[in-house]
Amino acid sequence: MEASDYALEAAQAPDRSLLARIWNAYRVRRNAARMRNIAQDMEPHMLDDVGAPQWLINEASVRRDLSRLRPIDYIRW
Incomplete structure (x- = not known):
């Protein structure tokens, strides 16, 4: 699974608040960037x-x- 799959899976959790889902998606994206x-x-x-x-x-x-x-390599092509 890719990082975006985890973010989507966590964002669709029904028992979490909107802020918790946004924070979790941010953490997944930040970890992938790291x-x-x-x-x-x-x-x-x-x-x-x-x-x-x-x-x-x-x-x-x-x-x-x-x-x-x-x-210069781009010019050669």
Whole structure:
């Protein structure tokens, strides 16, 4: 499950107040952003070794590939 699935599941809980559901959705989103920031500096193989979710490994590898491209590379295409 992705972070958005957990947020939707928690937001649909009938026994929670609106403020509690909003706070829980905010915490899930904040934790996912923290994981993205931490994974930005790690290699995909290392993330796989520590058991990171596949969506995080994919985003980290895309960010690493995009950071390697320079503006001159776009001109060549």
